[in-house]
Amino acid sequence: MEDVIIIGAGAVGAFVARNLSRYKASVLVLEEQNDVGDVTSMANSAIVHSGYDPVPGTKKAYCNVKGNAMFPKLCEELDVEFEQNGSLTVALDDKQFAMLEGLQQRAKENGVPTRLVLTEELFKMEPNLNPCAKGALFCPTAGIVNPFTLTAHAFENALDNGVKLRLGEKVVDIKENGGVYSVKTTKGEYQAKMVVDCAGLHSAEIASMVEPVEWKVNARKGQYYVLDHFKLGFVNSVLFPLPSEKGKGILVSKTTSGNYIVGPSSEWNEDLDDFSTDAATLANVKEQATAMVPGIPFREQIRVFAGNRATPSTHDFIIEPLPHHPGFICCGGIESPGLVSSPAIGEHVVEQLIAPFLKLEEKKQWEPCVRKHVRIASLPMEERNRLIKENPHYGIMVCNCEKVSLGELEDELNRSLPCLTIKAMKKRTRAGFGKCQGGFCQPKVLLLLAKKLGIDPTEVKYDRDHSEVLEGRSK
Ligand SMILES: Cc1cc2nc3c(=O)[nH]c(=O)nc-3n(C[C@H](O)[C@H](O)[C@H](O)COP(=O)(O)OP(=O)(O)OC[C@H]3O[C@@H](n4cnc5c(N)ncnc54)[C@H](O)[C@@H]3O)c2cc1C
Incomplete structure:
Protein backbone atom coordinates (compact mmCIF):
# COMPACT_ATOMS: atom_id res chain seq x y z
CA MET A 1 0.00 0.00 0.00
CA ALA A 43 -0.79 24.53 -23.69
CA ASN A 44 -0.74 27.92 -21.98
CA SER A 45 0.94 31.33 -22.17
CA ALA A 46 3.83 30.28 -19.88
CA ILE A 47 3.77 33.58 -18.03
CA VAL A 48 5.01 33.74 -14.46
CA HIS A 49 2.29 36.23 -13.55
CA SER A 50 3.17 38.79 -10.88
CA GLY A 51 -0.16 38.32 -9.07
CA TYR A 52 -1.63 41.81 -9.43
CA ASP A 53 -4.79 40.51 -11.09
CA PRO A 54 -6.48 37.89 -8.83
CA VAL A 55 -9.11 39.13 -6.35
CA PRO A 56 -7.36 39.88 -3.04
CA GLY A 57 -7.98 37.34 -0.30
CA THR A 58 -8.55 34.43 -2.71
CA LYS A 59 -6.48 31.25 -2.90
CA LYS A 60 -5.60 32.31 -6.44
CA ALA A 61 -4.07 35.56 -5.22
CA TYR A 62 -2.18 33.86 -2.37
CA CYS A 63 -0.78 31.01 -4.49
CA ASN A 64 0.08 33.29 -7.43
CA VAL A 65 2.10 35.77 -5.39
CA LYS A 66 3.80 33.06 -3.32
CA GLY A 67 4.49 30.91 -6.39
CA ASN A 68 5.96 33.88 -8.27
CA ALA A 69 8.43 34.50 -5.44
CA MET A 70 9.52 30.84 -5.53
CA PHE A 71 10.44 30.83 -9.24
CA PRO A 72 14.01 32.18 -9.29
CA LYS A 73 15.36 29.56 -6.83
CA LEU A 74 13.15 26.79 -8.13
CA CYS A 75 14.20 27.27 -11.76
CA GLU A 76 17.83 27.30 -10.69
CA GLU A 77 17.40 24.01 -8.81
CA LEU A 78 15.39 22.37 -11.58
CA ASP A 79 17.43 23.84 -14.45
CA VAL A 80 14.36 25.38 -16.09
CA GLU A 81 14.54 28.30 -18.52
CA PHE A 82 13.12 31.38 -16.77
CA GLU A 83 13.44 35.12 -17.32
CA GLN A 84 12.08 37.80 -15.01
CA ASN A 85 11.46 40.34 -17.76
CA GLY A 86 8.41 42.04 -16.18
CA SER A 87 4.98 42.69 -17.63
CA LEU A 88 3.33 45.82 -18.96
CA THR A 89 -0.44 46.21 -18.89
CA VAL A 90 -0.95 48.76 -21.61
CA ALA A 91 -3.62 51.50 -21.69
CA LEU A 92 -4.52 52.43 -25.24
CA ASP A 93 -6.76 55.42 -24.40
CA ASP A 94 -7.42 57.86 -21.57
CA LYS A 95 -10.29 55.79 -20.17
CA GLN A 96 -8.02 52.75 -19.92
CA PHE A 97 -5.24 54.88 -18.44
CA ALA A 98 -7.58 55.93 -15.62
CA MET A 99 -8.26 52.25 -14.94
CA LEU A 100 -4.57 51.50 -14.33
CA GLU A 101 -4.83 53.10 -10.88
CA GLY A 102 -7.49 50.57 -9.87
CA LEU A 103 -5.22 47.75 -11.01
CA GLN A 104 -2.33 49.28 -9.08
CA GLN A 105 -4.47 49.40 -5.95
CA ARG A 106 -5.33 45.70 -6.34
CA ALA A 107 -1.63 44.92 -6.83
CA LYS A 108 -0.88 46.75 -3.57
CA GLU A 109 -3.50 44.69 -1.71
CA ASN A 110 -1.91 41.50 -3.09
CA GLY A 111 1.57 42.70 -2.08
CA VAL A 112 2.80 42.98 -5.68
CA PRO A 113 5.23 45.79 -6.59
CA THR A 114 4.16 47.90 -9.59
CA ARG A 115 5.00 51.20 -11.20
CA LEU A 116 3.07 53.40 -13.64
CA VAL A 117 5.11 53.97 -16.79
CA LEU A 118 4.40 57.03 -18.93
CA THR A 119 4.81 57.30 -22.68
CA GLU A 120 8.42 58.46 -23.02
CA GLU A 121 9.76 55.57 -20.93
CA LEU A 122 7.16 53.14 -22.30
CA PHE A 123 8.21 53.59 -25.95
CA LYS A 124 11.86 53.27 -24.97
CA MET A 125 11.01 49.94 -23.33
CA GLU A 126 8.70 48.81 -26.15
CA PRO A 127 9.31 50.66 -29.43
CA ASN A 128 6.82 48.48 -31.33
CA LEU A 129 3.79 49.39 -29.21
CA ASN A 130 0.86 51.21 -30.79
CA PRO A 131 1.89 54.92 -30.83
CA CYS A 132 -1.56 55.74 -29.33
CA ALA A 133 -0.61 54.03 -26.01
CA LYS A 134 -1.07 56.38 -23.05
CA GLY A 135 0.93 54.49 -20.43
CA ALA A 136 1.18 51.13 -18.72
CA LEU A 137 1.36 49.36 -15.37
CA PHE A 138 4.79 47.73 -15.03
CA CYS A 139 5.08 44.62 -12.82
CA PRO A 140 8.81 43.88 -12.46
CA THR A 141 8.33 40.47 -10.80
CA ALA A 142 6.45 38.95 -13.77
CA GLY A 143 8.37 36.71 -16.14
CA ILE A 144 8.37 33.90 -18.65
CA VAL A 145 9.18 30.23 -18.14
CA ASN A 146 9.57 27.09 -20.23
CA PRO A 147 6.36 25.27 -19.18
CA VAL A 217 -15.03 22.50 -13.84
CA ASN A 218 -15.88 24.11 -17.17
CA ALA A 219 -13.43 24.39 -20.06
CA ARG A 220 -12.58 27.85 -21.37
CA LYS A 221 -10.54 27.52 -24.51
CA GLY A 222 -7.62 29.76 -25.42
CA GLN A 223 -6.17 29.81 -28.95
CA TYR A 224 -2.71 31.06 -29.90
CA TYR A 225 -0.30 31.86 -32.70
CA VAL A 226 3.34 30.83 -32.35
CA LEU A 227 5.79 32.93 -34.39
CA ASP A 228 9.36 32.04 -35.32
CA HIS A 229 12.52 33.67 -33.92
CA PHE A 230 12.41 36.54 -36.43
CA LYS A 231 14.01 39.33 -34.42
CA LEU A 232 15.50 39.86 -30.98
CA GLY A 233 13.69 42.44 -28.89
CA PHE A 234 10.52 42.79 -30.97
CA VAL A 235 8.82 42.89 -27.56
CA ASN A 236 10.82 42.79 -24.35
CA SER A 237 8.35 42.54 -21.46
CA VAL A 238 5.10 40.56 -21.49
CA LEU A 239 2.54 42.91 -23.03
CA PHE A 240 -1.05 42.67 -21.77
CA PRO A 241 -4.12 44.71 -22.60
CA LEU A 242 -6.36 45.68 -19.66
CA PRO A 243 -7.97 42.59 -18.05
CA SER A 244 -11.73 41.99 -18.38
CA GLU A 245 -14.24 39.49 -16.98
CA LYS A 246 -12.98 37.13 -19.75
CA GLY A 247 -9.50 37.06 -18.25
CA LYS A 248 -6.16 38.72 -18.70
CA GLY A 249 -6.69 39.37 -22.41
CA ILE A 250 -4.63 38.72 -25.52
CA LEU A 251 -0.94 39.10 -24.79
CA VAL A 252 2.11 39.47 -26.96
CA SER A 253 5.25 37.93 -25.50
CA LYS A 254 8.55 36.37 -26.31
CA THR A 255 9.14 32.83 -25.08
CA THR A 256 12.19 31.58 -23.18
CA SER A 257 13.39 30.17 -26.52
CA GLY A 258 13.41 33.59 -28.19
CA ASN A 259 10.41 33.15 -30.47
CA TYR A 260 7.03 34.85 -29.90
CA ILE A 261 3.55 33.88 -28.75
CA VAL A 262 0.29 35.77 -29.37
CA GLY A 263 -2.99 34.88 -27.64
CA PRO A 264 -5.04 33.44 -25.99
CA SER A 265 -8.69 33.82 -26.93
CA SER A 266 -11.32 32.96 -24.33
CA GLU A 267 -14.40 30.93 -25.25
CA TRP A 268 -16.48 28.34 -23.40
CA ASN A 269 -15.96 24.84 -24.66
CA GLU A 270 -18.49 22.10 -23.89
CA ASP A 271 -15.97 19.36 -24.60
CA LEU A 272 -13.21 19.34 -21.95
CA ASP A 273 -10.92 17.43 -24.32
CA ASP A 274 -11.40 19.44 -27.52
CA PHE A 275 -8.22 21.34 -28.39
CA SER A 276 -9.09 22.33 -31.96
CA THR A 277 -8.46 25.81 -33.34
CA ASP A 278 -10.65 27.77 -35.75
CA ALA A 279 -9.94 30.50 -38.26
CA ALA A 280 -12.56 32.99 -37.02
CA THR A 281 -11.32 32.97 -33.42
CA LEU A 282 -7.70 33.24 -34.54
CA ALA A 283 -8.58 36.18 -36.80
CA ASN A 284 -10.03 37.88 -33.73
CA VAL A 285 -6.86 37.15 -31.74
CA LYS A 286 -4.85 38.75 -34.54
CA GLU A 287 -7.09 41.83 -34.60
CA GLN A 288 -6.88 42.38 -30.83
CA ALA A 289 -3.13 41.79 -30.69
CA THR A 290 -2.41 44.21 -33.52
CA ALA A 291 -4.44 46.89 -31.71
CA MET A 292 -1.67 46.80 -29.08
CA VAL A 293 1.34 45.93 -31.29
CA PRO A 294 0.46 46.92 -34.87
CA GLY A 295 3.49 45.47 -36.69
CA ILE A 296 3.35 41.84 -35.56
CA PRO A 297 4.70 39.92 -38.59
CA PHE A 298 2.11 37.13 -38.77
CA ARG A 299 3.90 35.78 -41.87
CA GLU A 300 6.40 34.42 -39.30
CA GLN A 301 3.68 32.17 -37.87
CA ILE A 302 4.85 28.57 -37.53
CA ARG A 303 1.99 27.04 -35.58
CA VAL A 304 -1.36 27.59 -33.88
CA PHE A 305 -2.57 25.72 -30.81
CA ALA A 306 -5.25 25.73 -28.12
CA GLY A 307 -5.46 24.91 -24.41
CA ASN A 308 -8.49 24.64 -22.13
CA ARG A 309 -8.56 26.51 -18.83
CA ALA A 310 -10.08 24.34 -16.06
CA THR A 311 -12.42 27.09 -14.87
CA PRO A 312 -14.07 26.31 -11.51
CA SER A 313 -17.73 27.17 -10.79
CA LYS A 359 2.44 12.38 10.51
CA LEU A 360 5.23 12.26 7.94
CA GLU A 361 8.85 12.64 8.89
CA GLU A 362 11.25 14.62 6.70
CA LYS A 363 14.16 12.73 5.11
CA LYS A 364 17.58 13.58 6.48
CA GLN A 365 18.89 13.90 2.93
CA TRP A 366 16.97 15.25 -0.01
CA GLU A 367 18.39 16.37 -3.35
CA PRO A 368 16.71 19.60 -4.57
CA CYS A 369 18.57 19.80 -7.90
CA VAL A 370 18.38 17.86 -11.15
CA ARG A 371 21.54 16.95 -13.02
CA LYS A 372 22.13 19.86 -15.42
CA HIS A 373 20.64 19.49 -18.90
CA VAL A 374 23.07 20.46 -21.66
CA ARG A 375 21.66 23.01 -24.14
CA ILE A 376 24.46 23.18 -26.65
CA ALA A 377 23.04 26.15 -28.60
CA SER A 378 23.01 28.41 -25.56
CA LEU A 379 26.64 27.73 -24.57
CA PRO A 380 29.68 29.86 -25.45
CA MET A 381 31.82 28.38 -28.23
CA GLU A 382 34.63 27.32 -25.87
CA GLU A 383 32.25 25.35 -23.69
CA ARG A 384 30.65 23.73 -26.78
CA ASN A 385 34.05 22.64 -28.04
CA ARG A 386 34.97 21.21 -24.64
CA LEU A 387 31.74 19.17 -24.51
CA ILE A 388 32.10 17.97 -28.11
CA LYS A 389 35.60 16.76 -27.33
CA GLU A 390 34.19 14.80 -24.37
CA ASN A 391 31.23 13.48 -26.34
CA PRO A 392 31.26 14.01 -30.15
CA HIS A 393 27.47 13.47 -30.26
CA TYR A 394 27.08 17.03 -28.93
CA GLY A 395 28.50 18.10 -32.29
CA ILE A 396 25.92 16.25 -34.40
CA MET A 397 22.89 18.49 -35.01
CA VAL A 398 19.59 16.61 -35.18
CA CYS A 399 17.21 19.61 -35.10
CA ASN A 400 18.66 22.37 -37.26
CA CYS A 401 15.88 24.87 -36.59
CA GLU A 402 16.31 24.86 -32.80
CA LYS A 403 19.94 23.65 -32.84
CA VAL A 404 19.51 20.48 -30.79
CA SER A 405 22.27 17.88 -30.88
CA LEU A 406 22.21 14.09 -30.77
CA GLY A 407 24.01 14.22 -27.41
CA GLU A 408 21.12 16.20 -25.88
CA LEU A 409 18.53 13.71 -27.16
CA GLU A 410 20.55 10.76 -25.88
CA ASP A 411 20.90 12.39 -22.47
CA GLU A 412 17.11 12.71 -22.16
CA LEU A 413 16.75 8.99 -22.83
CA ASN A 414 19.03 8.22 -19.89
CA ARG A 415 17.27 10.04 -17.08
CA SER A 416 14.85 8.89 -14.39
CA LEU A 417 11.84 10.48 -16.13
CA PRO A 418 10.79 8.25 -19.04
CA CYS A 419 10.79 9.88 -22.48
CA LEU A 420 8.48 7.59 -24.46
CA THR A 421 7.09 9.63 -27.36
CA ILE A 422 8.18 12.02 -30.10
CA LYS A 423 6.25 14.80 -28.38
CA ALA A 424 7.94 14.06 -25.03
CA MET A 425 11.34 14.45 -26.72
CA LYS A 426 10.14 17.68 -28.35
CA LYS A 427 9.05 19.12 -24.99
CA ARG A 428 12.28 18.09 -23.24
CA THR A 429 14.75 19.30 -25.88
CA ARG A 430 12.84 21.52 -28.41
CA ALA A 431 13.71 19.15 -31.29
CA GLY A 432 10.73 19.67 -33.62
CA PHE A 433 9.61 23.01 -32.18
CA GLY A 434 11.15 25.15 -34.93
CA LYS A 435 10.20 26.42 -38.35
CA CYS A 436 10.03 22.99 -40.03
CA GLN A 437 7.98 21.57 -37.11
CA GLY A 438 9.90 18.31 -37.11
CA GLY A 439 9.96 17.80 -40.88
CA PHE A 440 13.69 17.09 -40.79
CA CYS A 441 14.39 15.81 -37.26
CA GLN A 442 11.29 13.71 -36.56
CA PRO A 443 12.50 10.59 -38.43
CA LYS A 444 15.78 10.69 -36.51
CA VAL A 445 14.00 11.15 -33.17
CA LEU A 446 11.65 8.29 -34.07
CA LEU A 447 14.49 5.87 -34.81
CA LEU A 448 16.33 6.88 -31.66
CA LEU A 449 13.20 6.21 -29.55
CA ALA A 450 12.62 2.84 -31.25
CA LYS A 451 16.19 1.79 -30.46
CA LYS A 452 16.08 2.95 -26.86
CA LEU A 453 12.62 1.49 -26.14
CA GLY A 454 13.46 -1.74 -27.98
CA ILE A 455 10.39 -1.50 -30.23
CA ASP A 456 9.79 -1.50 -33.97
CA PRO A 457 9.79 2.01 -35.53
CA THR A 458 6.14 1.45 -36.54
CA GLU A 459 5.27 1.25 -32.84
CA VAL A 460 6.71 4.64 -31.87
CA LYS A 461 3.93 7.05 -30.87
CA TYR A 462 3.76 10.75 -31.59
CA ASP A 463 2.02 11.32 -28.22
CA ARG A 464 -1.35 9.73 -27.34
CA ASP A 465 -2.32 6.10 -27.88
CA HIS A 466 -2.90 5.24 -31.57
CA SER A 467 -0.74 8.17 -32.73
CA GLU A 468 1.93 6.01 -34.41
CA VAL A 469 3.62 7.92 -37.22
CA LEU A 470 4.62 5.04 -39.51
CA GLU A 471 1.90 2.87 -41.05
CA GLY A 472 4.05 -0.16 -41.89
CA ARG A 473 7.11 -1.36 -43.78
CA SER A 474 7.08 -0.69 -47.52
CA LYS A 475 9.83 -3.27 -48.26
C1 LIG B 1 -5.07 29.24 -22.53
C2 LIG B 1 -4.39 29.11 -21.20
C3 LIG B 1 -3.44 30.05 -20.79
C4 LIG B 1 -2.81 29.94 -19.56
N1 LIG B 1 -1.79 30.79 -19.24
C5 LIG B 1 -1.17 30.67 -18.05
C6 LIG B 1 -0.07 31.50 -17.73
O1 LIG B 1 0.41 32.27 -18.54
N2 LIG B 1 0.46 31.40 -16.48
C7 LIG B 1 -0.04 30.55 -15.54
O2 LIG B 1 0.44 30.56 -14.42
N3 LIG B 1 -1.05 29.71 -15.84
C8 LIG B 1 -1.60 29.73 -17.08
N4 LIG B 1 -2.60 28.86 -17.41
C9 LIG B 1 -3.06 27.90 -16.42
C10 LIG B 1 -2.13 26.70 -16.29
O3 LIG B 1 -1.74 26.20 -17.54
C11 LIG B 1 -2.87 25.63 -15.51
O4 LIG B 1 -3.45 26.20 -14.36
C12 LIG B 1 -1.97 24.50 -15.06
O5 LIG B 1 -1.24 24.00 -16.15
C13 LIG B 1 -2.85 23.42 -14.45
O6 LIG B 1 -2.07 22.31 -14.12
P1 LIG B 1 -2.77 20.99 -13.63
O7 LIG B 1 -1.70 20.10 -13.20
O8 LIG B 1 -3.86 21.32 -12.66
O9 LIG B 1 -3.55 20.43 -14.91
P2 LIG B 1 -3.02 19.59 -16.17
O10 LIG B 1 -1.76 20.09 -16.67
O11 LIG B 1 -4.16 19.52 -17.13
O12 LIG B 1 -2.78 18.15 -15.57
C14 LIG B 1 -3.81 17.29 -15.19
C15 LIG B 1 -3.40 15.89 -15.53
O13 LIG B 1 -4.37 14.97 -15.04
C16 LIG B 1 -4.45 13.90 -15.96
N5 LIG B 1 -5.71 13.19 -15.77
C17 LIG B 1 -6.96 13.66 -15.97
N6 LIG B 1 -7.86 12.68 -15.73
C18 LIG B 1 -7.15 11.58 -15.38
C19 LIG B 1 -7.51 10.25 -15.03
N7 LIG B 1 -8.78 9.85 -15.01
N8 LIG B 1 -6.52 9.37 -14.74
C20 LIG B 1 -5.22 9.73 -14.76
N9 LIG B 1 -4.83 10.99 -15.11
C21 LIG B 1 -5.78 11.89 -15.41
C22 LIG B 1 -4.37 14.60 -17.30
O14 LIG B 1 -4.02 13.69 -18.33
C23 LIG B 1 -3.33 15.65 -17.05
O15 LIG B 1 -2.03 15.23 -17.39
C24 LIG B 1 -3.20 28.91 -18.68
C25 LIG B 1 -4.12 27.94 -19.09
C26 LIG B 1 -4.68 28.03 -20.35
C27 LIG B 1 -5.60 26.95 -20.83
Missing part, protein backbone atom coordinates in the same frame (compact mmCIF):
# COMPACT_ATOMS: atom_id res chain seq x y z
CA GLU A 2 1.21 3.53 -0.85
CA ASP A 3 1.08 6.42 1.57
CA VAL A 4 -0.12 8.76 -1.18
CA ILE A 5 -1.44 8.37 -4.72
CA ILE A 6 -1.41 11.48 -6.89
CA ILE A 7 -3.81 11.43 -9.84
CA GLY A 8 -2.61 13.60 -12.74
CA ALA A 9 0.91 14.51 -13.82
CA GLY A 10 0.52 18.16 -14.78
CA ALA A 11 2.32 21.04 -13.06
CA VAL A 12 0.21 20.72 -9.91
CA GLY A 13 0.82 16.95 -9.61
CA ALA A 14 4.52 17.62 -10.26
CA PHE A 15 4.94 19.99 -7.33
CA VAL A 16 2.83 17.89 -4.98
CA ALA A 17 5.09 14.94 -5.90
CA ARG A 18 8.32 16.93 -5.55
CA ASN A 19 7.32 18.30 -2.13
CA LEU A 20 6.25 14.85 -0.95
CA SER A 21 9.62 13.44 -2.04
CA ARG A 22 11.20 15.40 0.84
CA TYR A 23 9.41 13.10 3.29
CA LYS A 24 9.72 9.44 4.24
CA ALA A 25 6.63 8.32 2.32
CA SER A 26 5.80 5.99 -0.55
CA VAL A 27 4.25 8.01 -3.35
CA LEU A 28 2.77 6.88 -6.66
CA VAL A 29 1.66 9.16 -9.50
CA LEU A 30 -0.92 7.88 -11.99
CA GLU A 31 -1.22 9.64 -15.36
CA GLU A 32 -3.55 8.84 -18.24
CA GLN A 33 -1.30 10.24 -20.99
CA ASN A 34 2.03 8.83 -22.19
CA ASP A 35 3.99 11.76 -20.78
CA VAL A 36 3.91 14.20 -17.90
CA GLY A 37 2.65 17.75 -18.53
CA ASP A 38 0.75 16.67 -21.62
CA VAL A 39 -2.52 18.57 -21.19
CA THR A 40 -3.05 22.12 -19.84
CA SER A 41 0.46 22.41 -18.42
CA MET A 42 1.86 22.36 -21.96
CA PHE A 148 7.50 21.94 -20.66
CA THR A 149 10.72 21.61 -18.69
CA LEU A 150 9.08 23.08 -15.58
CA THR A 151 6.78 20.07 -15.20
CA ALA A 152 9.22 17.52 -16.60
CA HIS A 153 12.17 18.57 -14.42
CA ALA A 154 10.00 18.78 -11.29
CA PHE A 155 8.99 15.18 -11.99
CA GLU A 156 12.56 14.15 -12.78
CA ASN A 157 13.61 15.54 -9.40
CA ALA A 158 10.69 13.83 -7.60
CA LEU A 159 11.58 10.51 -9.28
CA ASP A 160 15.27 10.94 -8.40
CA ASN A 161 14.07 11.31 -4.81
CA GLY A 162 12.03 8.10 -4.84
CA VAL A 163 8.55 8.93 -6.20
CA LYS A 164 7.06 6.33 -8.60
CA LEU A 165 5.27 7.26 -11.82
CA ARG A 166 2.97 5.18 -14.01
CA LEU A 167 2.18 6.73 -17.38
CA GLY A 168 -0.62 5.63 -19.71
CA GLU A 169 -2.95 4.59 -16.85
CA LYS A 170 -6.32 6.28 -16.66
CA VAL A 171 -8.05 6.26 -13.27
CA VAL A 172 -11.55 4.87 -13.78
CA ASP A 173 -12.83 4.30 -10.23
CA ILE A 174 -11.99 5.02 -6.59
CA LYS A 175 -13.46 3.31 -3.52
CA GLU A 176 -12.78 4.12 0.13
CA ASN A 177 -13.04 1.53 2.86
CA GLY A 178 -11.91 2.10 6.45
CA GLY A 179 -9.62 4.96 5.44
CA VAL A 180 -7.96 3.02 2.61
CA TYR A 181 -8.48 4.21 -0.96
CA SER A 182 -8.52 1.66 -3.79
CA VAL A 183 -7.76 3.37 -7.06
CA LYS A 184 -8.66 1.41 -10.17
CA THR A 185 -7.02 2.24 -13.48
CA THR A 186 -7.23 0.92 -17.02
CA LYS A 187 -4.27 -1.35 -16.15
CA GLY A 188 -4.48 -2.25 -12.46
CA GLU A 189 -5.57 -1.37 -8.95
CA TYR A 190 -3.58 0.43 -6.22
CA GLN A 191 -4.20 1.18 -2.54
CA ALA A 192 -3.23 4.28 -0.57
CA LYS A 193 -3.87 6.04 2.73
CA MET A 194 -4.35 9.35 0.93
CA VAL A 195 -5.23 10.47 -2.60
CA VAL A 196 -4.49 13.85 -4.18
CA ASP A 197 -6.68 14.77 -7.12
CA CYS A 198 -4.58 16.82 -9.56
CA ALA A 199 -6.59 15.80 -12.63
CA GLY A 200 -7.01 19.31 -14.06
CA LEU A 201 -9.99 19.51 -16.41
CA HIS A 202 -11.23 16.17 -15.01
CA SER A 203 -10.68 16.98 -11.31
CA ALA A 204 -14.41 17.22 -10.48
CA GLU A 205 -15.05 13.90 -12.22
CA ILE A 206 -12.29 12.22 -10.15
CA ALA A 207 -13.48 13.71 -6.83
CA SER A 208 -17.07 12.64 -7.61
CA MET A 209 -15.89 9.01 -7.71
CA VAL A 210 -15.49 9.32 -3.92
CA GLU A 211 -18.40 11.61 -2.94
CA PRO A 212 -20.65 14.12 -4.72
CA VAL A 213 -19.01 17.56 -5.03
CA GLU A 214 -20.76 20.90 -5.26
CA TRP A 215 -18.25 22.44 -7.65
CA LYS A 216 -17.85 21.94 -11.39
CA THR A 314 -16.52 28.64 -7.44
CA HIS A 315 -14.32 31.29 -9.20
CA ASP A 316 -11.38 30.26 -7.01
CA PHE A 317 -8.93 27.35 -6.86
CA ILE A 318 -10.32 24.39 -4.90
CA ILE A 319 -7.53 23.16 -2.62
CA GLU A 320 -9.12 21.24 0.24
CA PRO A 321 -10.04 17.76 1.50
CA LEU A 322 -13.42 16.35 0.53
CA PRO A 323 -15.93 17.16 3.33
CA HIS A 324 -16.52 13.48 4.27
CA HIS A 325 -13.13 12.08 3.21
CA PRO A 326 -10.27 13.90 4.95
CA GLY A 327 -7.75 11.61 3.22
CA PHE A 328 -8.83 12.77 -0.25
CA ILE A 329 -7.37 16.15 -1.22
CA CYS A 330 -8.83 18.08 -4.15
CA CYS A 331 -6.66 20.36 -6.27
CA GLY A 332 -9.45 21.27 -8.66
CA GLY A 333 -10.28 24.12 -10.99
CA ILE A 334 -6.66 25.23 -11.21
CA GLU A 335 -7.14 27.61 -14.12
CA SER A 336 -4.79 30.50 -14.90
CA PRO A 337 -2.58 31.51 -13.06
CA GLY A 338 -2.17 27.83 -12.16
CA LEU A 339 1.29 27.36 -13.67
CA VAL A 340 2.96 30.05 -11.57
CA SER A 341 0.86 28.96 -8.56
CA SER A 342 1.75 25.26 -8.85
CA PRO A 343 4.91 25.36 -6.63
CA ALA A 344 2.94 27.14 -3.88
CA ILE A 345 -0.01 24.74 -4.26
CA GLY A 346 2.37 21.77 -3.99
CA GLU A 347 3.98 23.17 -0.85
CA HIS A 348 0.65 24.01 0.80
CA VAL A 349 -0.94 20.64 0.02
CA VAL A 350 2.02 18.70 1.38
CA GLU A 351 2.93 20.82 4.41
CA GLN A 352 -0.57 21.76 5.56
CA LEU A 353 -2.75 18.86 4.45
CA ILE A 354 -0.72 15.66 3.90
CA ALA A 355 2.28 15.68 6.25
CA PRO A 356 0.22 16.46 9.40
CA PHE A 357 -2.49 13.92 8.43
CA LEU A 358 0.00 11.08 7.85
